Amino acid sequence: MPRLACCARGRGGWCGDDGYVAASAVSTFTYVSRRALQALLTFAVLSLLVFLTLHMAPGDPALMIAGLDAPERVIVAVRDRHGLDLPVHVQYLRWVSQIAQGDFGTSYRTNRALAPDLWSGFRISLTLGALSLGFAIVVGIPLGLIAGIKRGTTVDFGVMFLAGIGMSIPGFWLAIMLTLLFTLQLGWLPFAGWGTWQQAVMPVLALSSSTIALLARMVRSMIVEILLEDYVRTARSKGLAERVVVVKHALRNALAPVVTMVGIRFGFLVSGTVITETVFSIPGLGRMLVNAVGIRDFPVVQAGTLLIVVAITVINLLVDLTYTFLDPRIRYD
């Protein structure tokens, strides 16, 4: 590993005491760049897979655009306009070079640039996913903690029973049940749409339920395991208050696998929101993608999938980086 001179103004941080960039900073940088290259490879492979699957599936976008009853010449004209009669690899390379230049392309359906609609849908799905994840963390981790500490008591059984239900309930069923209760019966919340906090309550509840259940179960089993560890006994015998033992020592160690789970769930939440978005009429990316597949709007499907893959990859990279803070034993050299 080459030694890089440090041009920072003073010592500390990236700069070691010897005037060179600290080894740990360099190694993190190398680690991130390696991951970035891996990511680029992932994007390339996945986008190619999506492209091939779309083009090999039955269904002709030219027909969908022109309409079933359109005369042959109209369909030929549409095909020509979108380059659909070119060989598949040529079409793919054209698309790749377009994306590389920042041009996300034109939707077959609307005949306009698809980027603005895609971004707006992405922001909405991201917000919905983040809110659901945040809510799941805020509710699920403490629930799991309590269940773990009070292992074997009624509280523990109660929480685990609820968690079991939460994991088994299908999302769309919960969504409709919530609507029947809060909208029809009680009249507290609007039945659909996105924009006000009232409109966010039911979608977030519906989406987060399975993640809450998952997190609660996970945290509980980690806590139960850790509380039996030697170092916890040591902490207790040192005379530390139980709360300090639990939070400062036990919980911190329990969090590493939980953080992994959070990263994975985030990917699921961002890409799996289509049912919630449909039931609650939320104009998000999930719904947009499913509709696009149905009408063979290739550019939207490709760009949208790529966007989701990028988001998930970035999240996972961030998650992996947080390990270094959570667990000092983990270093990336």
Place this chain on the structure above:
Amino acid sequence: MGIRPMNGTTLVGRLSLALLFCGWLMLIAVSAAQEVRLVVGITDDKDTLDVADLGTEANDFGLIVFDRLVTFTAEGEFAPELATDWSVSDDGLTWTFNLRQGHMFHDGTPVNAQAVKDSFDRLMDPELGFLRRAVFDVIADIEVVDEYTVAFTTADVHPFMLNTLADVAASIVSPTAAAELGPEGFAVNPVGSGPYRFSSWERGTRIMFEKNHDHWLADSGNVDVIEFRIVPDISSRAIGLETGELDFVMRTNPIDAARLDTLPNLQAYNVPLVRNLVIAPNMFVEPFDDVRVRHAISHAIDRQLIIDVFLEGFARVSDSAFTPGVWSYTPQDTFEFDPDRARELLAEAGYPDGFSTTLRVPTGRIGGIIDTAEAVVQMLGDVGINVELDLIEHAAWIVTLRAPPEEATHEMTFWTWGTLTGEPDYAVRLQFHSDNWSPTCCNRNFYSNPEVDALISEGLTAIDEDERRAIYERIQEIVWQEQGHIFLYDLNHTSVGNTRVEGVQVLPTERWDFRAVTKR
């Protein structure tokens, strides 16, 4: 250092400001409360707001943003809209329309004969290539006779000119705005002369229209703002109706529609549509080329049962290739549900033990189709016809339908047709003329009958109305007798609206007219 008390003038000044502010707030609240808003729940966002580029997706907003020369009434007659009266030349080739005077587009430009001509020239422009252009190929020339008189000339006699001009695609657009905005600009900012003007479009969420106070219908309704709310989920729309957040929904599930109709504040608009559902047997596949087999299939299906069980009465047993909303519709003798007769016919045709076949079912677009398919399988199984279902996604189905006879892979398939112009020719030529076998157009099961071909051509050229009617009656007879399609049922609307909403016209030609609505 104490608190410095306010002196008199400051106090008065601040109090008056506060009062003014409160007054202003109240004024806003009051005027907002007084705005009458009609909220319509629609299934999908529109791809564009230019009706020239849309199919039936234009049949809701297109009617309020634009006017046409003439329009369909609920009874299927023609009524004046921009044209006050009209006449046809003796040779049947020229139609002259007198326009109402002094009407303006939303941008203030006048609606006159020149604007009408420019609007149609734009619609028919091959360079612009609008989706609906081909329908208007019949128009050979448009002449501005004087400021408020316009004449359309056709190359051949087109008896159904009014149907063509009442089409939503024939809406009169502001040529000034169209030229200024260009096709892309106009697609997101349509300018017409209708009772409501386009106001805003939040993609994926809502489209807003506000009242045009200069329109002649302005006093015929009290709705100031119409909001098209995009609610993709069909159950969600039903919930929206129940809570009152939606005033009207164009498409619901028949089960929901039946249930909502029983609620005191909601009513279903169970209006017949010009759309039917049929089973189309491939004429090149044995034994469907034998008319006795087709009759057997027709006798084996209990249509009324399917309608009662799966469609809650939101359909009607077909009794002709035409639906009642089509000019010259004539009911035929229905094929009674008679499994014994079906077995007899099959034996006569040489299939005493029945036979096996497949039924292709497109999923995702036609409501209740899978239930209907399963019922059909059971009913045909009872008479010995062993049917295997071939479920196929809608987009993939469309591709298979365009295959020419030697490549077609369907034995029996569901098929639906909506005679959206109300014209008898539109009901038959594309589906039953042998020139229109796939991939040319819409005769997807390769039906062919020379007598029918000849009659279809005659129907287009007949000048005398009685003669024309006789021709189309004969066509209905033959096609019905041959069961070129196994006609199942004519669909009804499944629209539901709040009882406090009056004046919504739900038309057989798959249109919803909100031009003159009152909301109590």
